Amino acid sequence: MPSTREMRMRIRSVKNLAQVTKAMETVAASRVRKAVAANAASRPYSEKAWKVLLHLARQPGSASLHPLLSERSPIRNVLVLMVSSDRGLAGSYNVNILRNTLFYFDQFSQPVKYVTVGKVGRDLLLRRRAEVVAEFTGLNAPAKFLEVSPIARLIVDDFRKELYDQVFVSFTNFESMVKQQPVIRKILPLEVEYAGIGYNVTHTKTSSVFTYEPDQNEILDEIIPRFIATQIYQAVLSSQASEFAARMIAMHNATDNANQLVGDLQLEYNKARQQIITNEILDIVGGASAQERS
Amino acid sequence: MTIRCEIVSQDRIVFQGNVDIVVLPGTSGQMGILPHHSPVLTTLDYGVITIRTHGGEEHFTVAGGIAEVQPDQVTILADSAENVEEIDLERARQAKERAEESLKNTVDFDQDRYMHTQSALKRSNLRIEAVRRYRKSTPHPHGTEE
Numbered sequence: 412m413p414s415t416r417e418m419r420m421r422i423r424s425v426k427n428l429a430q431v432t433k434a435m436e437t438v439a440a441s442r443v444r445k446a447v448a449a450n451a452a453s454r455p456y457s458e459k460a461w462k463v464l465l466h467l468a469r470q471p472g473s474a475s476l477h478p479l480l481s482e483r484s485p486i487r488n489v490l491v492l493m494v495s496s497d498r499g500l501a502g503s504y505n506v507n508i509l510r511n512t513l514f515y516f517d518q519f520s521q522p523v524k525y526v527t528v529g530k531v532g533r534d535l536l537l538r539r540r541a542e543v544v545a546e547f548t549g550l551n552a553p554a555k556f557l558e559v560s561p562i563a564r565l566i567v568d569d570f571r572k573e574l575y576d577q578v579f580v581s582f583t584n585f586e587s588m589v590k591q592q593p594v595i596r597k598i599l600p601l602e603v604e605y606a607g608i609g610y611n612v613t614h615t616k617t618s619s620v621f622t623y624e625p626d627q628n629e630i631l632d633e634i635i636p637r638f639i640a641t642q643i644y645q646a647v648l649s650s651q652a653s654e655f656a657a658r659m660i661a662m663h664n665a666t667d668n669a670n671q672l673v674g675d676l677q678l679e680y681n682k683a684r685q686q687i688i689t690n691e692i693l694d695i696v697g698g699a700s701a702q703e704r705s
Numbered sequence: 706m707t708i709r710c711e712i713v714s715q716d717r718i719v720f721q722g723n724v725d726i727v728v729l730p731g732t733s734g735q736m737g738i739l740p741h742h743s744p745v746l747t748t749l750d751y752g753v754i755t756i757r758t759h760g761g762e763e764h765f766t767v768a769g770g771i772a773e774v775q776p777d778q779v780t781i782l783a784d785s786a787e788n789v790e791e792i793d794l795e796r797a798r799q800a801k802e803r804a805e806e807s808l809k810n811t812v813d814f815d816q817d818r819y820m821h822t823q824s825a826l827k828r829s830n831l832r833i834e835a836v837r838r839y840r841k842s843t844p845h846p847h848g849t850e851e
Binding site: 449456459460463466556560616620621622623630633634638641 | 710713714716717718732735743744745746747748769770771773780782784809813816
C-alpha cells in the first residue's frame with residue numbers, strides 16, 4: 412500500500428498527463444481541418460492537368476508512346492514512396508501503412524526499394540531491413556507544394572534513367588474523421604486510361620484542331636512531371652489529414668483513460684485517508700478510556 | 706465579348722473570371738488571347754501574365770507551366786503563380802541575395818543544386834522586376850518611372 416503522499420503525487424501526475432493529451436487532441440483536430448482544406452485546394456489543378464493529359468494522350472501520333480506513359484517489360488526494379496508521419500502517438504496509423512505496404516510488395520519477385528516521407532515509417536522499414544534509398548522528413552503541416560516537388564523530381568528522374576520500371580505510392584487515404592484507409596497506387600508509368608484516379612472529367616471532345624507549341628511531346632514532358640508532383644502532394648496531404656485524425660482519436664482515448672484513472676486513484680486515496688483518520692480516532696479513544704480506568 | 710480565364714497553381718486557384726484579353730508568356734513568344742481564339746496548347750516561360758477586364762488590368766508572375774486555350778476559355782496551369790500586388794518584395798530581395806551568394810561562394814556544385822539555385826534566382830528576379838513594372842499601390846522607391 413503506497414503512502415497517501417505518494418498517491419497524491421500520482422494523482423497529480425496523471426492529471427497533468429490528461430492535460431497534455433487533451434492539448435494534443437485539440438491541436439490535431441485543427442490540423443486535420445487545415446490538411447483537408449489544402450488537399451481540396453489542390454484539386455482544381457490536378458483535375459485540369461488530368462483533362463489536358465487525357466486530351467493529349469488520346470491524340471493520334473507519338474504522344475501515346477511517351478516514356479512516362481508506356482509500360483516497360485520486363486519489370487526489373489520497383490520503387491515505392493511510402494508516406495508516414497514524423498511522430499508517433501497516432502494510434503495504429505504508422506503500423507497500418509507499414510503492414511499494408513509490406514503485405515503488398517512481399518508478393519513482388521523484383522527487388523523493391525523505398526523512398527520514405529516521415530521518420531517513423533523510415534525507422535520501421537529499416538528495422539525490417541528494407542532498402543530505403545531516400546528519405547524526406549520534417550515537412551510542414553500541412554505540407555507546402557515546394558516541399559513536395561523535389562520528391563516528385565527525384566522519382567521522375569530515376570524513372571527516366573530506368574533505375575526503376577514501376578513506381579508506386581503507398582499512403583493513407585483520408586475518408587473521414589473516423590476512417591482512414593491505407594492505399595497503394597501506381598504512379599509511373601502513368602496509366603492515362605485508368606479511371607480509378609477518380610476525376611470527374613467528361614472530356615469535351617472539341618471538333619476544332621489544336622495547335623501545339625512547341626509540340627505534343629514537349630508539352631507532355633512538361634505536364635506529366637507536374638501532374639505526378641500534384642498526385643504526390645495530394646497523397647502527402649491526405650496522409651497528414653489521416654495522421655492528425657488518428658492522433659486526435661488516440662489522444663481522445665488517452666484523455667478519457669487518464670481521467671478515469673484519476674477517478675479511481677482519487678477514490679482509493681480518499682479511502683486510505685479515511686482509514687488513517689479512523690485509526691487516529693481509535694487511538695485517541697483507546698488512550699482516553701485507558702486513562703479513565705486507571 | 707469576354708473570355709473565361711482561370712489561373713490555377715498546384716495549391717490554389719489564383720484567378721478566375723471573365724476577361725477581355727489575356728496576354729501570356731508562351732515558350733515561343735508572347736501570346737495575346739482574345740475571345741474566339743483558335744485552340745492552342747502551349748507551354749509557358751518565366752514571365753508575367755496580364756489580364757485586362759472592364760475594370761482595369763491585373764498582372765501575375767508565373768514560373769513556367771501550361772496554358773490551354775479554347776475559343777471561350779483559357780486555362781493556365783501555372784507554377785507558383787502570384788498576383789503582382791501580393792508579392793512580398795522584401796522576401797524576393799532576400800531570396801535573390803541568397804541565391805547570388807550561394808552561386809558565388811560554392812565551388813563544387815552538383816548539377817541538381819546548380820539548376821535549383823539558378824531557378825530560384827530567376828524566380829526572384831522575375832518577382833522584383835514584375836513589382837517594379839506593374840505594381841500600382843506603391844510607387845517605386847528609386848524613382849525610375851517608365
